[in-house]
Structures are given as C-alpha cells and as structure tokens.
Amino acid sequence: MSDTRGYHHGDLRRTLLTAAVQAIEESGPAALSLRDLARRAGVSHAAPAHHFGDRAGLFTAIAVQGFDTLADALTRAGDELLDLGVAYVKFAVGHRAHFEVMFHPDLYRTDDAELRAARERSGAVLRAGLAHRSGRPTPAADGPQEDVLAAWSIVHGFATLWLAGALPAGLGEDPGDAARSVIRHLFIPAPGTD
Amino acid sequence: MSDTRGYHHGDLRRTLLTAAVQAIEESGPAALSLRDLARRAGVSHAAPAHHFGDRAGLFTAIAVQGFDTLADALTRAGDELLDLGVAYVKFAVGHRAHFEVMFHPDLYRTDDAELRAARERSGAVLRAGLAHRSGRPTPAADGPQEDVLAAWSIVHGFATLWLAGALPAGLGEDPGDAARSVIRHLFIPAPGTD
DNA sequence: CACCGTATCTTGTCAATGACAAGATAAGCT
DNA sequence: AGCTTATCTTGTCATTGACAAGATACGGTG
Numbered sequence: 001m002s003d004t005r006g007y008h009h010g011d012l013r014r015t016l017l018t019a020a021v022q023a024i025e026e027s028g029p030a031a032l033s034l035r036d037l038a039r040r041a042g043v044s045h046a047a048p049a050h051h052f053g054d055r056a057g058l059f060t061a062i063a064v065q066g067f068d069t070l071a072d073a074l075t076r077a078g079d080e081l082l083d084l085g086v087a088y089v090k091f092a093v094g095h096r097a098h099f100e101v102m103f104h105p106d107l108y109r110t111d112d113a114e115l116r117a118a119r120e121r122s123g124a125v126l127r128a129g130l131a132h133r134s135g136r137p138t139p140a141a142d143g144p145q146e147d148v149l150a151a152w153s154i155v156h157g158f159a160t161l162w163l164a165g166a167l168p169a170g171l172g173e174d175p176g177d178a179a180r181s182v183i184r185h186l187f188i189p190a191p192g193t194d
Numbered sequence: 195m196s197d198t199r200g201y202h203h204g205d206l207r208r209t210l211l212t213a214a215v216q217a218i219e220e221s222g223p224a225a226l227s228l229r230d231l232a233r234r235a236g237v238s239h240a241a242p243a244h245h246f247g248d249r250a251g252l253f254t255a256i257a258v259q260g261f262d263t264l265a266d267a268l269t270r271a272g273d274e275l276l277d278l279g280v281a282y283v284k285f286a287v288g289h290r291a292h293f294e295v296m297f298h299p300d301l302y303r304t305d306d307a308e309l310r311a312a313r314e315r316s317g318a319v320l321r322a323g324l325a326h327r328s329g330r331p332t333p334a335a336d337g338p339q340e341d342v343l344a345a346w347s348i349v350h351g352f353a354t355l356w357l358a359g360a361l362p363a364g365l366g367e368d369p370g371d372a373a374r375s376v377i378r379h380l381f382i383p384a385p386g387t388d
Numbered sequence: 389c390a391c392c393g394t395a396t397c398t399t400g401t402c403a404a405t406g407a408c409a410a411g412a413t414a415a416g417c418t
Numbered sequence: 419a420g421c422t423t424a425t426c427t428t429g430t431c432a433t434t435g436a437c438a439a440g441a442t443a444c445g446g447t448g
Contacts, residue, residue: 008396008397008442008443008444009396009397012396012397028298028301029224030223030224030300030301031300033433033434033435034434034435034436035433035434035435036433043397043398044397044398044399045398045399045434045435046397046398046399046436046437047396047397047398049435049437050395050396050397054435055436103354103355103358103360104222104358105358105359106221106224106225107224110359146375146376146379147379149352149361149362149365149376150348150377150378150379150380152351152355153347153349153351153352153355153376153377154344154347154348154351154380156354156355157346157347157348157349157350157351157352157353157354158347158351159351160297160350160351160354161297161346161347164298164299165299165304166297167343168343171343181340182340182344182347183344183347184340184344185340185341185344185380186344186379186380202413202414202424202425202426203425203426206425206426227404227405228406228407229404229405229406230404230405237426238426238427238428239405239406239427239428240407240408240426240427240428240429241425241426243406243408244424244425244426245425248406248407249406249407389448390447390448391446391447391448392446392448393444393445393446393447394444394445394446395443395445396442396443396444397440397441397442397443398439398440398441398442399438399439399440399441400437400438400439400440401436401437401439402435402436402437402438403434403436404434404435404436405432405433405435406431406432406433406434407430407431407433408429408430408431409428409429409430409431410427410430411426411427411429412425412426412427412428413424413425413427414423414424414425414426415423415424415425416421416422416423416424417420417421417422417423418419418420418422
C-alpha cells in the first residue's frame, strides 16, 4: 500500500514529512525547498501543496510531530528529575530537525489547532515531571514556578548550544552524558532557600 | 558625508546592516531578502552584493557585529556573576536579530577570520566573568568547567525561550528582572558539592 | 457492474529571489 | 590631466513558492 506506483503515491504525506526532516537535518530549515522535497519523493513540484497548503503548513506539521514525539519521550523518561532533563536534551539532539522547527514559531502557524494541542500536551508532561520534584511539594511561593523555568532553561539552553556547535570539545560524544554532568549543577542542591 | 546622494551612497554598508537588523527583528532571518533590503536603502538590487558578496556574507557581518556588541555588554556588566547572566539575557532580547543570527551557524560563514576573532573575544569575556566566581577559585576538577557551561546554558536557554515566546505570561515585561529571578536558582547555592 | 463525487497528483504559469556578468560613475592618487 | 580603484547600476538566468486548472485513481451508491 505504501508503494510508489503510478499516479497515486499511497503514502505521500508521510513520505514528504520524513524527507523534509531528513533535508532539514542536513542543511537546516531555511534551506528546505518544497520543490526539492517533491523531487526527493519522486512526485511533481506541486504535490506537497495539496497535503500542506504551503511552506508554513509543512513546518506546522513537523512541529506537531515534534511536540508529540517530545511528549512521548518525556513520558518514558520516568519520574527522576535529572532523567527528565537528560531526555529533553536527548530528544533535541536526536531529533534536531523537529527541535529547531518547534522553537522557531516564525516558521509555522502558531494558531493551528492541532499544534496548540500537541504543544500543550508536551508542556503538561514537562510541568508535571518537574513539579513531581521529590523534596519539594509546592515549588515556590513567589514567582510563577521559577524553579521549573530554571530547569527548563538550563536543559533547553544546553540543547540549543550543543546543536549550534557552540559548546567546547571535550564533552564527549554522547549528549546525554554531557547534559547529565552539566545540568546536575542546577539539580543537585535542594536548599530551603529563602 | 553619510548622505544618500547620487550614485555613491557614502555609507551603504552601515545603512544596509542596520536595515537588515531591523528587517530581521520584524520577520526573522529566514524572511530577509537582499532585494527588499536594497529597496529599503534606496539602491539597486545588486548593490548589497558588492559589500557582502552574498546572503551568507551579510549574515556573517551581522554575526560579527553581534559578538562584538555582546563582548562590550558583558564587559560593562561588572564582576557580579548574576549581573553577567542578566546582561547576557538583556543583550539577547535587546538585540534579538543579532542573537538569532549568531547562534544559527548555518546562516553564515563560521570560518570567516573576523568572525572567529569576534566570537573568541566575547567567549573570553564570558569565561573570565564566570571564572571570577567569588567563592570558588578553581571551578571544578573533573569536567571542562561544567559549572561555567551550566551557567551559560541557563542564561542562553532562558533567552532563547523568551525570544521564542515559549515562556508563560506572568513573568512581567522586563526580561532582565525575569531572568534575574529565574537564573538565581542556579547561582544562589554555593556548596562544596563533591 | 455502471456511475459519480472526491481525494490525490500533474502540468502550466507568474512574480520574486539570489547570484552573476558587464558596464557606468565617482573618488582618490600621482 | 590621466590612471586606478571602489562603488553602484542594469541586465540576465535558473530556482523557488504560490496558485489555477486539468488529469487520474479511489470509494461508495445505485
């Protein structure tokens, strides 16, 4: 059924999505061309438009897929706070195309219904996991979950810097291990601060 | 001298750079068009090519300017560790066009000599400032300055999330204040961990 | 089985873009 | 005054995103 025979491709949408992700991993979102995408899939230059409408529509679909995958990955990461952070970084590096698109709202349609749902889903998993923080029932009294934002910031920052190639060598090959040893510096202390 | 008269513009390069930064702030780097840029500056469509070669050349120039400005800002931020982080976030939000370009190496030429110099300069300021950390003479024995990377990660992550509009409302209008109250969660504890 | 509506994909076209080539104009130097 | 060089313009080409209109296959209904 998922063959490439004749007029009807059978599974074009999925094929285009995976081809797009691969292309983005190779040369970034900016360099992605709808026509090149069509060529890779062996279809005409206007075929993608039918499934995604336009460029923004394609990126929207990728972002949705990304938020869904992230939610799954975080769910599988377990309850341990540090593991959650490591899973976040692993997802970013392992799915860099999705990750880059997800956090570049100028590429897609942020008001898309499916997208909002997927984003909220992964956000909920993240918040739930971080709120589960063992020694601290209610995160903080003052700000809007400042410690959650701090945790999100450090893992997101590490992932972004890693992907940008801005981190120094000597961290090793495995982003998970590297992330663990770095973000540990936020998670280890569990003080009753104020 | 810096007028727009006749055949020779007089200060085209600078004019194009500021126009480009403004355009990027409005609609992101991806949407930047060299021809639109030329129109904004009131010159022919091929004029930018003379100064920057091509699109990548323009982004390279912007990145250089960005790393230089960042180095200056961090230098002015003083010795206090928290202030340094806040200055980093303030720069990112106050110069979002530069910041976005700087950390998207696929946009420009990473092997450009001027760029490498500017990047190294700002990197040195950052490392020096973070190494100055009062209570801790030598950061850590084990990893490659893991605590420095943790600090960089959290401020970079916060800035990126802020710019992406991913942070929840309720943090207020001022990114500096918000950053201070969030990244504080990393900087406050000064334990003798291991 | 015949028919028809619809989803899927193609061909054709247009304005805009990035890149390049070649020429025109100005500025500086001797 | 004359030469050299930097700066900017005009002209052109292949590529791209978007749209319109048509061709093909699929699924259901009679």
